[in-house]
Amino acid sequence: MGKKNSLAYKALVNVGLNFSEEEYGDITFTRAITRALKGVCKAILLKYCMYSVIFSPLNYRYIRPRLWRIMGAKVDKRAFIGYEVWMDFNHAELIEIGEGAHITNRCLLLCHQRDLKNYFVGDDSTKLPYTKKKIKIGKGVMVGMDTVIMPGVTIGEGAIIGAGSLITKDIPSWTIASGRPAKVIKEIPKRN
Template structure:
């Protein structure tokens, strides 16, 4: 795509309300945007009607919800539990990794992108800031408690427990309990004496 074509495409995308910055997305073609919109609609349909189907409710947490998340691009292990009303960053689902036996309780949010505020200064336009994209990695057997939010770039360690209502902004080590806003480790899970 030459510079004149890109300029026309970019102006058209801005005109219809799509705010793609060249710095963030590179030279975006109209066809790429159409493909992305169609994928977004398909994923939104699956998330809206598949994740909360009352008809399939006995199978939802361990079978259907993990299968839906897998189908839209998440990396899902075996025997993963996904509670009701869990919201994921569907536009960046490929950045979500849930290992075997992970439990995500109801109402949680997994966000893989956020505005990059590292160079934000007085007088800057917030809408023109780029995004910081980063993987969320939930390791084997961890639990994310109800209504918690996990931000980009976070790894929750193996067997770790995140308390209900927590805001996870930093990594949580293996076999610990963390809670709060922001989440902080409050307890090391002990080794069982045999």
């Protein structure tokens, strides 16, 4: 690793690119190029995962979970990943999807966000560092269409998330949660 404000970082800033000094201040040219190439490869895989209708019957339960594993996510072989699902591919290793989990169309899984705890009036929000946290989706979870899952969230086994929800906190196992932000609206009863 280079020192703070490496030549690569200064060059990126001098050409008008606005990067977080906390995350990129010590980046080397080699690391920048390697990171960019990995990002391009993952973006191509993600685009296939999101929009491809070729081999449509295989995409949901076979091709997409396999490609997500190649990108670094921990995805069970029996998971379902719908059409147009976005994942934080630069932090794919922070995503874990359990057996039989069902991520329906147009969902978004985010593993990083700006750290606002040291943000004050007059500060440049683009210079804030990122916090990165794991997302864990348990066995048999059903995530409804258009749901956004934020960093650091665990969705417990058998939980059902209503369409259009924003998951900002952990959701317990065997519950139904919905809303923006999502709240538990029902506990799933045990069968007699």
